[in-house]
Amino acid sequence: MxxxxxxxxxxxxxxxxxxxxxxxxxxxxxxxxxxxxxxxxxxxxxxxxxxxxxxxxxxxxxxxxxxxxxxxxxxxxxxxxxxxxxxxxxxxxxxxxxxxxxxxxxxxxxxxxxxxxxxxxxxxxxxxxxxxxxxxxxxxxxxxxxxxxxxxxxxxxxxxxxxxxxxxxxxxxxxxxxxxxxxxxxxxxxxxxxxxxxxxxxxxxxxxxYDKQHLLQVGEEPETGFHEDIAQIGVNSAIHFIDNKKVINQDDADQINCVKLILLYFNTYGTKKYIPTKQLIQHLQVGREEVLSEHNFRTKVIGKIRDAGVLVVSSSAGEHKGYKLPASMQDLYKFVSHGNSVIMPMLHRIAVFRDKIKLATLNDVDILDKDEFKGLRELLV
Known part of the structure; x- marks a missing residue:
């Protein structure tokens, strides 16, 4: 730096x-x-x-x-x-x-x-x-x-x-x-x-x-489908993270700056606007010695801030591709729907893989018998 x-x-x-x-x-x-x-x-x-x-x-x-x-x-x-x-x-x-x-x-x-x-x-x-x-x-x-x-x-x-x-x-x-x-x-x-x-x-x-009403004053008219309570929950999750996250290394700094950017765009440019991945990375790259790859951005930044409780929704469709805070019921459903489209097929593949191995070994081998896979076993019951 x-x-x-x-x-x-x-x-x-x-x-x-x-x-x-x-x-x-x-x-x-x-x-x-x-x-x-x-x-x-x-x-x-x-x-x-x-x-x-x-x-x-x-x-x-x-x-x-x-x-x-x-x-x-x-x-x-x-x-x-x-x-x-x-x-x-x-x-x-x-x-x-x-x-x-x-x-x-x-x-x-x-x-x-x-x-x-x-x-x-x-x-x-x-x-x-x-x-x-x-x-x-x-x-x-x-x-x-x-x-x-x-x-x-x-x-x-x-x-x-x-x-x-x-x-x-x-x-x-x-x-x-x-x-x-x-x-x-x-x-x-x-x-x-x-x-x-x-x-x-x-x-x-x-x-x-920070004025929680600021996000309602940006546009000339309320945005269609806007749900104030959902928006406020998302904003609060972002503010709590910014106020409490300790910066020890570059990953921590990237996470805080990313949440600040998402909050900024939500408040200033409209609650429906998604920030493209490339645009977020471009801003986070300021002051970095090493290049922030898209893979590391998704796993070490977006993934970690979601794990910490920041309500970030995403979209991979057309002009709405990117990330933002939720502001409507549709945003919530879209987030769950995306997770469902990824998780359910993966669970199905694991189940098929497991069943074939058990069948071939007459139940002698269960690939999920380790303690670390307890959660998966419960999901596949």
């Missing part, structure tokens, strides 16, 4: 004057491999010259020019990077302490640290040293205090002015665009389009506090 670098910027502030200062605070980071940095910087620089001439790429310069923002986004997402972001709804933060800047930023420090450095312990992080980036300056102090050098000696924290770094400018534009997707004062009819364009690049959106 020493090959990973991130550029971060913030949107919003610590003010709780929602009508004038906004409802959300967002920290967005763009992450990529260092060996792709020069190529990506050149690509972003070409976009800067084309759309901003001699100025910087700034979200606030585009403002409410939604068509212009969409056009720029469509070009930016062709570059090689992933988006990790923490989205805080200030309306949902309870307690007077949050209204004071030090307390608010201290709380955010922990959130952002957990999201970035626990996923990429040897990450190099670059942030803007100019302007009103109070949070980033405090975050630097937090990382220096809590990031254990004996465990994570490969990480580095740098300041770089946005004027000198088009990657910081990219982070600014992403943070500002996410603000226009979630901040109540900035949401527009184009917000969903922004999210759709960013979809291939978003690897993690960590919402805090």
């Amino acid at each position: 020493k090959n990973i670098i991130a550029f971060a910027d913030e949107y919003g502030n610590n003010s709780f004057e929602f009508s004038t200062q906004g409802t959300h605070f967002i920290v967005a980071s763009v992450i990529l491999k260092k060996d792709k940095l020069a190529e990506t910087e050149q690509y972003i620089e070409d976009i800067r010259k084309r759309h901003f001439q001699t100025g910087e790429i700034k979200s606030r310069k585009v403002g409410d020019q939604h068509h212009r923002r969409l056009k720029i986004l469509q070009e930016l997402v062709q570059a090689d990077f992933s988006i990790y972001a923490v989205v805080v709804n200030k309306r949902k933060l309870v307690g007077e302490g949050f209204k004071y800047k030090p307390s608010f930023y201290k709380f955010l420090n922990g959130l952002v640290y957990k999201e970035l450095f626990k996923t990429f312990p040897e990450l190099d992080l670059v942030v803007d040293e100019h302007g009103d980036n109070d949070f980033m300056r405090q975050f630097k102090s937090y990382v220096q205090r809590y990031h254990q050098p004996n465990l994570f000696s490969g990480s580095d924290f740098q300041f770089s002015g946005s004027a000198e770094s088009v990657m910081i400018q990219l982070a600014d534009f992403i943070a500002g665009t996410l603000g226009r997707c979630f901040d109540e004062a900035k949401i527009s009819p184009e917000s969903q389009q922004f999210l759709q364009v960013l979809e291939p690049k978003i690897t993690s959106l960590n919402f805090f506090p």
Whole structure:
């Protein structure tokens, strides 16, 4: 993971004057491999010259020019990077302490640290040293205090002015665009389009506090067949796993990141949307030294998170091929039906195999007589 670098910027502030200062605070980071940095910087620089001439790429310069923002986004997402972001709804933060800047930023420090450095312990992080980036300056102090050098000696924290770094400018534009997707004062009819364009690049959106009603607010109309209780059970299973899973090795990290992705897509892009296997693997590949094969993904990631109690359903048919959380009775039946189509034929084959051996040996050999096959014997009675 020493090959990973991130550029971060913030949107919003610590003010709780929602009508004038906004409802959300967002920290967005763009992450990529260092060996792709020069190529990506050149690509972003070409976009800067084309759309901003001699100025910087700034979200606030585009403002409410939604068509212009969409056009720029469509070009930016062709570059090689992933988006990790923490989205805080200030309306949902309870307690007077949050209204004071030090307390608010201290709380955010922990959130952002957990999201970035626990996923990429040897990450190099670059942030803007100019302007009103109070949070980033405090975050630097937090990382220096809590990031254990004996465990994570490969990480580095740098300041770089946005004027000198088009990657910081990219982070600014992403943070500002996410603000226009979630901040109540900035949401527009184009917000969903922004999210759709960013979809291939978003690897993690960590919402805090998590709002169980968020999944009901994404679409303009409730989705046909949607069952709120089933959806909530699935969401709860994902959140419980994320909150309680300990990361000891790469498999653990892959499992947590996969559940985060499934939860993100469920909440942001619709409860009927399946995430293709290749797309999940592509996101999980960020920061990995070894290639994650499809076989290992199915056995060491999907299989293990299901074993741990996360309710993940799958589909192998047409445009709905992939994985997601359940949101309807049909999703549940589809999961059971798939299991039935695999398990019953396999049990039948074992039964036929067993019977032929018993017949040929006059019952002297029972291939299921070992203790480890007790469950199979009971199923085949």
